[in-house]
Amino acid sequence: MRKIEYEDRACDLCAGRDLEEIWKYSIKSRTKSDITQWKVRNVICRNCGFAFVSPAPTRKSLESHYGDSFELFAGQKPDYSIGKRIRLIKKYSAGRSKKASYLEIGSNNCPEFMSELKKVTSSISTMEINQNCDSSYKNPDEIPAKFADIVSAYFVFEHVPDPKRLLMTCARVMSDSGHMIIEVPDLGIYARDPAGLYLCEHVNHFSPYTLSVAAKLCGLELVEFSRAECSRPFGFVSVFKKSPTKTARAGKNKDEYIISRAAMLEGVNTMKNLSRKIAAARRRMNELAKAGETTILWSANWNCMRLLDGFELPAKALIVDSDIRKKDYFKKVSVHLPSEKLAEIGKASYLVLNAPFYADEIKSWIFDNTGRRFTKEDSLILDYYQ
Numbered sequence: 001m002r003k004i005e006y007e008d009r010a011c012d013l014c015a016g017r018d019l020e021e022i023w024k025y026s027i028k029s030r031t032k033s034d035i036t037q038w039k040v041r042n043v044i045c046r047n048c049g050f051a052f053v054s055p056a057p058t059r060k061s062l063e064s065h066y067g068d069s070f071e072l073f074a075g076q077k078p079d080y081s082i083g084k085r086i087r088l089i090k091k092y093s094a095g096r097s098k099k100a101s102y103l104e105i106g107s108n109n110c111p112e113f114m115s116e117l118k119k120v121t122s123s124i125s126t127m128e129i130n131q132n133c134d135s136s137y138k139n140p141d142e143i144p145a146k147f148a149d150i151v152s153a154y155f156v157f158e159h160v161p162d163p164k165r166l167l168m169t170c171a172r173v174m175s176d177s178g179h180m181i182i183e184v185p186d187l188g189i190y191a192r193d194p195a196g197l198y199l200c201e202h203v204n205h206f207s208p209y210t211l212s213v214a215a216k217l218c219g220l221e222l223v224e225f226s227r228a229e230c231s232r233p234f235g236f237v238s239v240f241k242k243s244p245t246k247t248a249r250a251g252k253n254k255d256e257y258i259i260s261r262a263a264m265l266e267g268v269n270t271m272k273n274l275s276r277k278i279a280a281a282r283r284r285m286n287e288l289a290k291a292g293e294t295t296i297l298w299s300a301n302w303n304c305m306r307l308l309d310g311f312e313l314p315a316k317a318l319i320v321d322s323d324i325r326k327k328d329y330f331k332k333v334s335v336h337l338p339s340e341k342l343a344e345i346g347k348a349s350y351l352v353l354n355a356p357f358y359a360d361e362i363k364s365w366i367f368d369n370t371g372r373r374f375t376k377e378d379s380l381i382l383d384y385y386q
């Protein structure tokens, strides 16, 4: 088992050390060849209100973890709006003498997005932290100065233990008239959608305000903000340009501390819905197994891992996943391809959907392939909503 090593981390924004613990937990996650053990401690800075994970995972542990993580596999539909991303890129590409050059930090290969991107930009480069993906640059320090007119980072900054370092790089590689598009999970809406709290890989919880404070420290100033134009429903998008001035350190902000602290605590409370659903799924699986009835668990992923942690899966329950690489995802139980278990799926009494985003698609696939239609009564989506 791979253990994430942690190191001391003060507040990135104000260098403060008066950190209030909000939520601490241990969890395991699966990568291609191993299991990663995490010890997550979410805190908030009492001085400026920035929420983050402290101590922070070391760069070395994270590289080992991400280097072994599953990339999206071909054919999986993107879980974000391509249209929204393109619209904003087009807006900041327009009005130049020639089309904008584009650099994406932490890109995941999505052919559909790339082909739309080609129409509105003059060149496309990528810099990936997950070392398995092909990309133009593996290391941000290798990217030449003033390299791109548009630099984007979609849901990357919540993963970076030293966000200022990456923001500085972004400011360096932007052309003088360039723009930086950043999307991250929105701490402001954690109460109803704590997406940012869900993943143990997330080490920053930005509010729209703390992200722009972090950017200011790196010579970037906010020019546009939106929740509606963010490509995922649980985040926000901020656009920055180069600023002639740089703030040295964030000041005291008691209001931000009070507001963000409440958002963190409310988010933690909402996360409990997932634990309740997991408990309900376990109870029902056991009851059905006693009556000789079958449960199908769909998708071998982190949610499924949470469900199996400390729980003996009844013999009458089956795990399926359409990604063949997930066959040996769990040590003790096998994962089957749905096509191998069509008869069992068609006759199953209960369906647990571990991948909320694909739930409707999976239900339709089951209906098309087995004629069985699962309803709200005989299926459960493992998400954290009420």
Ligand SMILES: [Zn+2]
Binding pocket: 011, 012, 013, 014, 015, 016, 045, 046, 047, 048, 049, 050, 250
């Ligand atoms: Zn602080």
